[in-house]
Amino acid sequence: MSEQTPLPALPALPVTFRPGRTRAILLTAGITIFVVISGVALLLEQLGPGERLSFILTGGLIFWVLALLARVKVVAEESGVTVVNIAGKRHLEWAEILQVNLRPGDPWVFLNLSDGTSLPALGIQPGVAKQRAIADARTLRALAEARAIHDPGQDRG
Structure with missing residues (x-):
């Protein structure tokens, strides 16, 4: 197993991400x-x-x-992540989240899921507060990576 760079300090859960402005x-x-x-x-x-x-x-x-x-938001909890978008709400287990993406030009974060789909997470959007959205996306990415690494239910082949 190769050494990985240390993850940034993670916030205490639960943490809610939403476009405040x-x-x-x-x-x-x-x-x-x-x-x-x-x-x-x-x-x-x-x-x-x-x-x-x-x-x-x-x-x-x-x-x-x-x-x-x-009302859009993303709530990270011990049990997983709840994504509240305009017309719906979905709870994801940490193991379901493979990747957290916020590429230049994206209107919001996209979560790549283990079932092969991608879920938009409108609670993190760079519209008015770009730097805040980038920081929030990095935090959510670090949380997902930390939870995937430490999830005892995952295979450790």
């Missing part, structure tokens, strides 16, 4: 849009109750969509 922007925009549209609905005297309600529901729908976009 993007999340703040989306939620702030959602609240602002909802308040403005609802305010317009209430201030326009020529609107009937049904029209006002449709304005308010439209503002609520826009907020809901932006909140879905803001």
